[in-house]
Amino acid sequence: MSPSTPVRRTNLRSGNMKRDTPSACGGVIHFSDHVPLTEIQKTHINLRPNRTVQRKKKGESVKQLVVLDGQPHAVCPETEKLIYKTFMVVTSGFRKDTIASGENPYLCNKKCPFCTAMITRWPRVEDRWELMSARLDECQRNGIWFEYLTISGNGEPSLVPVEELAYLKQVFDQKLHLFGYRRFQTGGAIFFIDRVFDLFGREFTFEITRLSVDDEEDMMGLVYKGNYTQTDAFKSAKVVFNIVLLKDNVRDVLSIIDRYVERFGDILAGLNLKILNINTFDESEVKNPQSQWILRNGLLKAEGDQVVRTMDQTFCRLEENFDPFLDRYVWNGPALPSGRQIPITLYARRAKYGLANVVYYGGDLVDYQLQPIRVPTSQERERIFAMAAEETL
Numbered sequence: 123m124s125p126s127t128p129v130r131r132t133n134l135r136s137g138n139m140k141r142d143t144p145s146a147c148g149g150v151i152h153f154s155d156h157v158p159l160t161e162i163q164k165t166h167i168n169l170r171p172n173r174t175v176q177r178k179k180k181g182e183s184v185k186q187l188v189v190l191d192g193q194p195h196a197v198c199p200e201t202e203k204l205i206y207k208t209f210m211v212v213t214s215g216f217r218k219d220t221i222a223s224g225e226n227p228y229l230c231n232k233k234c235p236f237c238t239a240m241i242t243r244w245p246r247v248e249d250r251w252e253l254m255s256a257r258l259d260e261c262q263r264n265g266i267w268f269e270y271l272t273i274s275g276n277g278e279p280s281l282v283p284v285e286e287l288a289y290l291k292q293v294f295d296q297k298l299h300l301f302g303y304r305r306f307q308t309g310g311a312i313f314f315i316d317r318v319f320d321l322f323g324r325e326f327t328f329e330i331t332r333l334s335v336d337d338e339e340d341m342m343g344l345v346y347k348g349n350y351t352q353t354d355a356f357k358s359a360k361v362v363f364n365i366v367l368l369k370d371n372v373r374d375v376l377s378i379i380d381r382y383v384e385r386f387g388d389i390l391a392g393l394n395l396k397i398l399n400i401n402t403f404d405e406s407e408v409k410n411p412q413s414q415w416i417l418r419n420g421l422l423k424a425e426g427d428q429v430v431r432t433m434d435q436t437f438c439r440l441e442e443n444f445d446p447f448l449d450r451y452v453w454n455g456p457a458l459p460s461g462r463q464i465p466i467t468l469y470a471r472r473a474k475y476g477l478a479n480v481v482y483y484g485g486d487l488v489d490y491q492l493q494p495i496r497v498p499t500s501q502e503r504e505r506i507f508a509m510a511a512e513e514t515l
């Protein structure tokens with residue numbers, strides 16, 4: 123990683139060129155260099171009930187969006203797969219000792235003031251890793267393919283015993299065909315734990331949430347010790363940063379993006395602009411200190427449109443229209459000297475939280491409200507693919 127990589131913005135700036143000028147955006151886009159759906163066309167979404175809303179161009183592998191009975195689905199007609207965003211493994215991650223009141227009960231190297239785990243307090247469960255393989259087989263039988271696998275946790279997943287992580291890694295290695303690529307969410311602890319980093323370091327992308335590109339500010343804001351950005355492990359990794367959007371930093375979003383790209387460009391796989399969730403279980407339950415912190419400091423989802431406008435004036439979209447199933451906007455961000463552009467994603471939080479995610483928790487496949495995942499029945503599946511085929515004729 124070079125400490126200061128010059129940033130080149132090849133895209134739209136100052137609103138001189140409109141986003142609907144197709145040639146300005148380079149035609150067919152690459153969704154991600156990891157994703158087997160190699161070329162996903164720009165979409166022309168016109169949301170109507172029960173209509174396919176993304177067309178396929180001749181000779182391209184595409185992701186299509188189908189709305190069946192008001193419910194959006196992302197599909198790939200060519201592979202006949204239903205596309206979900208991520209298969210998320212949430213480790214239970216509780217401390218073994220008695221929980222002192224007010225203390226974070228989760229094994230974690232940080233004390234984020236907006237800690238989602240502290241807001242939702244998922245129940246203590248046995249992780250039941252022995253069921254992982256069978257659960258992934260269920261996904262395969264249901265014709266599901268995931269853009270990526272995420273190892274996550276209530277707490278820091280790299281603090282799970284290394285033997286358990288090695289077992290999981292073995293299972294995931296046998297199921298590579300189910301995922302476009304693989305991520306490991308970390309607070310940075312993994313870069314200090316050689317045995318764990320050695321397991322995942324070469325093959326996984328590390329997803330890290332930051333309050334600031336400046337190390338000291340970040341360490342103070344998220345309350346942690348140990349500057350992981352100085353470790354050799356971090357410098358050799360592939361990284362996605364979640365940049366927390368705050369009321370205070372939203373005006374500077376473009377310069378913040380530039381600073382991340384300048385500082386971390388060589389190891390940066392992408393940037394996410396993160397709108398914090400006040401409560402993923404129940405948005406009306408905000409009495410806890412973490413939700414209160416978010417309400418005071420965080421950019422709220424209703425204010426996300428201003429970020430979309432700013433980004434649209436500057437960058438081309440990778441997925442031209444808002445995708446209501448994956449619930450996100452994606453832009454082709456600043457270019458490195460090599461010509462590689464950094465994708466930037468904003469999750470709009472308009473859909474039910476985690477709609478396109480399947481969560482493994484305690485041996486079950488659930489959504490973010492801990493309810494069993496409902497995948498389309500075989501009849502619904504047939505209708506979804508019939509609609510997709512009809513639209514691409």
Ligand code: SF4
Binds near residue numbers: 277
């Ligand atoms: S890293 Fe995650 S679990 Fe740890 S304090 Fe921050 S939000 Fe909570």
